[in-house]
Amino acid sequence: MHKLTLTELAAGLRSKAFSSVELTQHFLDRTHQHHDLNAFITVSADSALQQAQAADQLLATGNAGPLAGIPIAQKDIFCTLGTKTSCGSKMLDNFIAPYDATVVEHFNSAGAVMLGKLNMDEFAMGSSNENSFYGPVRNPWATDCVPGGSSGGSAAAVAARLAPAVTGTDTGGSIRQPAALCGITGLKPTYGRVSRYGMIAYASSLDQGGPMARSAEDAALLLQVMAGFDPKDSTSVDQTVPDYSTSLNDSLQGLKIGLPKQFFSAELDSQMAATIQAAIAEYQKLGAEVKEVDMPNLQLAIPAYYVIASAECSSNLSRYDGVRFGYRCQNPADLTDLYTRSRGEAFGAEVKRRILMGTYALSAGYYDAYYLKAQQVRRLISDDFKRALSEVDVLMGPVTPNTAFNIGEKTSDPIQMYLEDIYTIAINLAGLPAMSIPAGFIDGKPVGLHVIGNYFSEAKLLNVGHRYQQVTDWHLQVPKGFE
Amino acid sequence: MNSQWEAVIGLEIHTQLSTKSKIFSGAATAYGAEPNTQACAVDLGLPGVLPVLNKDAVRKAVTFGLAIDAEIAPHSVFARKNYFYPDLPKGYQISQFELPIVGNGHLDIEVDGVSKRIGITRAHLEEDAGKSLHEDFHGLTGIDLNRAGTPLLEIVSEPDMRSAKEAVAYMRKLHELVRYLEICDGNMQEGSFRCDANVSVRPKGQNEFGTRAEIKNINSFKFVEKAINHEIERQIDVIEGGGKVVQETRLYDANKDETRSMRSKEEANDYRYFPDPDLLPVLIEESLKNEIRTTLPELPDAKKQRFIEQYTLDNESATTLTSSRELADFYETVVKASGGEAKLAGNWLTGDVLGALNKAGLEIGDCPVNAERLSGLLKRIADNTISGKTAKQVFDKLWNSNDSADEIIEKEGLKQITDTGAIEAIVDKVIAANPVPVEQYRAGKDKALMALVGQIMKETQGKANPGEVNKMLIAKLKN
The missing domain is CATH 1.10.10.410 (Arc Repressor Mutant, subunit A)
Known part of the structure; x- marks a missing residue:
């Protein structure tokens, strides 16, 4: 059952080839069997089986939605009523939200079954899932390697077939980079397409939730449930959600693909370059035209990102003060002691680093030089994309500079780790949608192809991904031991 | 005050906007509920929650801006003011910093018959914090977040006032205005109208300002006057004693009638303001301004002028009668119902009626003698049925019964002898x-x-x- 697509699972449930309870139990068993991947922080077996029972009853009435009875899992950044939401942090190890995130509500009303909560870098800060309070996640393709991050548990769970499809969030690459490193399909929607209500904030102007699945076809079904205007999120956009599945098979004849020359500089690993070029050649066979585009400000993306994201996070994470919820230190001597020890003891090193950087960047005397400057750079980068996307339909390139690296390999050098996101970060600064799709392997480890589109062009991206997946089988590969 | 010195005063007044729900959440704003029963997930700053701006708070801010003839920013921005405090749930207050919704405006005050224009620098929207409760917790502190997220309009004046008297006149005028506009209930005991005063002194004739001290949270007209006067004296004493006034925040202690230092400039927080990425800029269209302008009531100054002209009232009576919208409306109803006894109605309202209300601690809205019954009395005075002296007797009976003036006159046999x-x-x-x-x-x-x-x-x-x-x-x- 774990080999079936979402469409096939939905058909199986309707034809009574299997029940949702059976299906749910099957994935719970796999989760248990592969728990050493550490993909889940919480497996909510009891509530999952209850949801599955309810879904089976609903399916019997014939009024069930497309995801009814299908097990999914949520990144542990989405608040779930009654189930722990840790955000990968010791700070929230005891936190049970009294409400569901809007995305979770959408899945619930679609009748989906939630298997549990997926591992992640603490507060979504990281590119390797090594910053989780709950320990690193292993990459199913090479278990001594990282799955990427911050949605590392999400990517590993889908790659290992522990869940048919899951959610992730992407602030600087946190859906696309792990999707690339684990050989799955991950889509970061346009900023404002998916509600952020109940999605624990890291950097509010960059965070965006999105689907992670095995194929573009499955991602389309998932995004259909996730997307839409939410009056509870002032930054969500009130724009009609198209039917993402109907345009999947549209022809790519005449599709204009832009290749940012900054993505293909001499520094790009030759094997990586060759793999990406091969994927682009496949698109040419499908009728696409390719041209080079120039995006001169792209190299400014990483410094701008780390100023803006850190600044926002330093403020967003102020609410974790040991007063109302979350971790509180033992026997605080006074108020300052309560704050400093609660935060000092419960935040991990990377979170502290970014809070410090952000606090610095916003401080009197530095604000103009850092925060304001970074916002100006952000506009320049957006303009680069606007210009490029006025000439072409989509941009393509690598998602990551390299394939999955060893656990521990980059932990001592934060700059090395930040460079992991060199190709993904600019897209968040511009607020554009982008996708990673499996495009080959280097030394047995997956490579992702980056497809970037214009605002609200998710349907086009999924169409571009799907057509490629009709003529390639990279997305069908299963890591050894997880068949 | 020593006549060689001149005080320079600016006020920051926090008015609580009388919206039904909070500025960024749907929780109720009603005062006096059990602690933490009017605080929802957003007010508690739970992980994942997001603010959504209450449009009524924006309307009320624009209403105020139009009333003080201010520039309404077509584009204003909410910013985060970052600091840690137990009753500040998110670790930041959502406020406005660089781009407030209301820009330059003004308000005219009158002191000892002299009118003066006080500049208003800006007014911005922000959320209130909760309350820390230090009693009844055996050495611990309780937090009540009911007030967290209550909409405030912070109104910042220019340093245009030169005495405590002017400051109080300005504060009263503002208090009157926000109640006229029905954007704030003006209840000072409940903290709906709070004042911080920036005070400095300088030698008379000097153009540069002296170093100022900010006096926090003075919550009655009486205390504002006392606190400012005390602070002026203190600063003069410091300077004349060869010392220097330091820039600091001071707290007024009403019991001891003194101000004392809370924190100095060096200890002041760096609030690290930056635009709140959870909220979009507030865009005010010309059409909204026009629409709100049509709903503006007649403002106190205009009403006073009209009363003087239309009812030939003196300045003092007109000032009193227009000091609240309710009183002015009451007056006009009485005039109409009494068949135009404007002068008589004015005398009675400013004299006996307000006197009785004052004694009973009542507002005009709670007056036991409504406009209709009062005008019944005035008609009998006007047509000489009773004398002015007898009228006072009848008024007492009106106050304590439900009878009309005619019924009382009849029952008590108070008709004037006309034979x-x-x-x-x-x-x-x-x-x-x-x-x-x-x-x-x-x-x-x-x-x-x-x-x-x-x-x-x-x-x-x-x-x-x-x-x-x-x-x-x-x-x-x-x-």
């Missing part, structure tokens, strides 16, 4: 019985007349018209 023959008989009787004052009057002692009038009024049980009595008495004595 001149009957009055004449009494006048003659009193003249005959009081030869001494009669002689004194005839000898040129006008005062003696009063004794005779008093006697006559007594004989008629106050039912004779004192004017008539006077006239008749003088005529007879001159014979």
Whole structure:
């Protein structure tokens, strides 16, 4: 059952080839069997089986939605009523939200079954899932390697077939980079397409939730449930959600693909370059035209990102003060002691680093030089994309500079780790949608192809991904031991 | 104040906007609920929650801006003011910093008959914090977040005031205005209208400002005056003693009538303001401004001017009668119902009615004598059915019963004697019985007349018209 697509699972449930309870139990068993991947922080077996029972009853009435009875899992950044939401942090190890995130509500009303909560870098800060309070996640393709991050548990769970499809969030690459490193399909929607209500904030102007699945076809079904205007999120956009599945098979004849020359500089690993070029050649066979585009400000993306994201996070994470919820230190001597020890003891090193950087960047005397400057750079980068996307339909390139690296390999050098996101970060600064799709392997480890589109062009991206997946089988590969 | 010195005062006034729900959440704003029963997930700053701006708070801010003739920013921005405090749930307050919704405006005040224009630098929207409760927790601190997220409009004046009296006049004027506009209930006990004062002194004639101290949270007109006066004296003492005023925040202690230092500039927080990425800029279209402009009530100054012209009231009466919208409306209803007795209505309202309300600690809205019953009384005064003196008696009865003035007059037999023959008989009787004052009057002692009038009024049980009595008495004595 774990080999079936979402469409096939939905058909199986309707034809009574299997029940949702059976299906749910099957994935719970796999989760248990592969728990050493550490993909889940919480497996909510009891509530999952209850949801599955309810879904089976609903399916019997014939009024069930497309995801009814299908097990999914949520990144542990989405608040779930009654189930722990840790955000990968010791700070929230005891936190049970009294409400569901809007995305979770959408899945619930679609009748989906939630298997549990997926591992992640603490507060979504990281590119390797090594910053989780709950320990690193292993990459199913090479278990001594990282799955990427911050949605590392999400990517590993889908790659290992522990869940048919899951959610992730992407602030600087946190859906696309792990999707690339684990050989799955991950889509970061346009900023404002998916509600952020109940999605624990890291950097509010960059965070965006999105689907992670095995194929573009499955991602389309998932995004259909996730997307839409939410009056509870002032930054969500009130724009009609198209039917993402109907345009999947549209022809790519005449599709204009832009290749940012900054993505293909001499520094790009030759094997990586060759793999990406091969994927682009496949698109040419499908009728696409390719041209080079120039995006001169792209190299400014990483410094701008780390100023803006850190600044926002330093403020967003102020609410974790040991007063109302979350971790509180033992026997605080006074108020300052309560704050400093609660935060000092419960935040991990990377979170502290970014809070410090952000606090610095916003401080009197530095604000103009850092925060304001970074916002100006952000506009320049957006303009680069606007210009490029006025000439072409989509941009393509690598998602990551390299394939999955060893656990521990980059932990001592934060700059090395930040460079992991060199190709993904600019897209968040511009607020554009982008996708990673499996495009080959280097030394047995997956490579992702980056497809970037214009605002609200998710349907086009999924169409571009799907057509490629009709003529390639990279997305069908299963890591050894997880068949 | 020592006459060589001049005080410079600017006020920051926090008005709580009277919206039904909070500025960024749907929780109720009603005062006095059990702790933490009016705080939802957003107010508690739970992980994942997001603010959504209450449009009514924006309307109320724009209403205020239009009323003080201010620039309304077509594009204003919410910013985060970052600091840690237990009753600040998110670790930041959502406020406005660089781009406030209301820009430059002004308000005219009057002190000792002299009018003065006070500049208003800006007014911005922000959320209130919760409350820390230090009592009843055995050394611990309790947090009540009911107030967290209550919408505030912080109104910042220019440093245009030169005395505590002017500051109080400005504060009263603002208080009157926000209540006129129905954007704030003005309840100072409940903290709906709070004041911080920036005070400095300088030698008279000097252009540069002195170093200022900010006095926090002064919550009554009386305390504002006392706190500012105290602070002016303190600063003069410091300077004359050879010291320097330091820039600091001071707290006014009403019990000791003194201000004391809270924190100095060096200890001041760096709030690390930056635009709140969870909220979009507030865009105010010309059409919204126009729409709100049409809903603006007649403002206090315009109303006062109209009262002076339309009802030929003096400045003082007109000022009193327009000091609240309710009182002004009450007055106009009485004038209309009494058939145009504008002067009489003015005298009665500013005198007996407000006096009685004051004594009873009531507002005009709770007046036991409504406009209709009061005008019933005024009509009987106007048509001479009762004398002014009797009217006071009737008013007392109106206050304590549900009867109309006519019913009271009838029941109590208070009708004025209009039969001149009957009055004449009494006048003659009193003249005959009081030869001494009669002689004194005839000898040129006008005062003696009063004794005779008093006697006559007594004989008629106050039912004779004192004017008539006077006239008749003088005529007879001159014979």
